Amino acid sequence: IVSEFKTSIRFSGTLSPLPVYQRLHGLEGSPMAIAESPFEASQIRVVLINDVPTYYVRREETISDLVFIVTACLEARSGRYLIAFPSYEYLQMFVERAEVMGESFLYQKQNSDIAEYGLLREEFERASSSVLGIVLGGSFSESIDFGSVKLSGVIVISMALPPSNLERDLIKRHFDEEKGSPWGSLIAYQRPALNRVIQAVGRLVRSQSDRGVVCLVDPRFEQAQVKSLMPSIWEPISLSKQDLEATLDDFWSEEHS
Numbered sequence: 001i002v003s004e005f006k007t008s009i010r011f012s013g014t015l016s017p018l019p020v021y022q023r024l025h026g027l028e029g030s031p032m033a034i035a036e037s038p039f040e041a042s043q044i045r046v047v048l049i050n051d052v053p054t055y056y057v058r059r060e061e062t063i064s065d066l067v068f069i070v071t072a073c074l075e076a077r078s079g080r081y082l083i084a085f086p087s088y089e090y091l092q093m094f095v096e097r098a099e100v101m102g103e104s105f106l107y108q109k110q111n112s113d114i115a116e117y118g119l120l121r122e123e124f125e126r127a128s129s130s131v132l133g134i135v136l137g138g139s140f141s142e143s144i145d146f147g148s149v150k151l152s153g154v155i156v157i158s159m160a161l162p163p164s165n166l167e168r169d170l171i172k173r174h175f176d177e178e179k180g181s182p183w184g185s186l187i188a189y190q191r192p193a194l195n196r197v198i199q200a201v202g203r204l205v206r207s208q209s210d211r212g213v214v215c216l217v218d219p220r221f222e223q224a225q226v227k228s229l230m231p232s233i234w235e236p237i238s239l240s241k242q243d244l245e246a247t248l249d250d251f252w253s254e255e256h257s
Contacts, residue, residue, distance in 0.1 A: 039205050039210075041234070041235050043205050043212075044234065045213045045251040046216065047239055048216050048222055048238045048239070049215055052066070052218070052241060053218075054090075065241055067097060070101070070155060072244045075245065076252055077213075079128075079129055079151070080131075081152055082140070082204075084154065084155065084197075085133065085157045090158070094157075095133065098133075104129060105131050106123060107133030108134045108135055108138060136160045151203060152212050153215070155215040156201065159194075159220045160196055162189060168189060172187070172188040175188070186225055190226055211255060216236070222238055
């Protein structure tokens with residue numbers, strides 16, 4: 001069964017890429033079925049914040065903007081939020097400037113053992129309003145289910161594209177030659193990155209009664225091929241950080257309408 005978020009990719013003159021995913025999983029020519037999401041688009045508000053560049057060389061200058069975004073989310077609705085970074089280095093930059101949030105800010109530390117992760121999770125779950133800094137691809141973004149402890153939002157910082165290496169470059173060349181551009185970058189780099197983002201956002205809506213906001217912070221999330229990889233229920237909207245507060249207020253006000 002192929003997850004529904006893989007079905008909507010369509011470039012000019014190009015058919016649905018489902019056969020490509022089948023080939024990647026060694027099932028070329030096998031029967032395919034689409035699994036629809038059990039959730040509704042009204043349960044989640046996804047915003048693409050397009051004026052905070054998170055490219056590697058500009059990360060340090062973005063920290064004040066990230067603090068602004070987190071503060072806007074908390075002011076719109078107090079609760080538990082995850083803020084997911086592409087690396088511990090970027091997370092640590094944020095930690096050094098996040099003192100304004102005081103004890104309500106917790107974060108995942110590099111090389112922590114299972115016991116330390118457990119204590120951090122318990123502290124986060126006990127708090128009625130808190131922000132937990134995590135790293136994309138880590139245990140807090142993929143393998144943890146917070147159960148009855150509900151989140152109010154997930155903030156994802158950067159596309160978190162994997163670094164270039166020989167294997168990925170060969171995959172890119174193969175699909176560019178076989179399918180044409182931008183298939184190579186899509187399969188070798190953007191698809192793995194979006195899978196991590198989707199996993200992190202998946203911590204948010206776990207039942208039909210859950211609601212929450214998602215902030216994707218990086219202009220590259222606006223690219224057509226990137227948006228085509230997103231789950232259909234996301235229905236993302238693009239805006240600047242200054243317009244975030246009004247958008248969040250509208251979403252949370254719908255809860256009582």
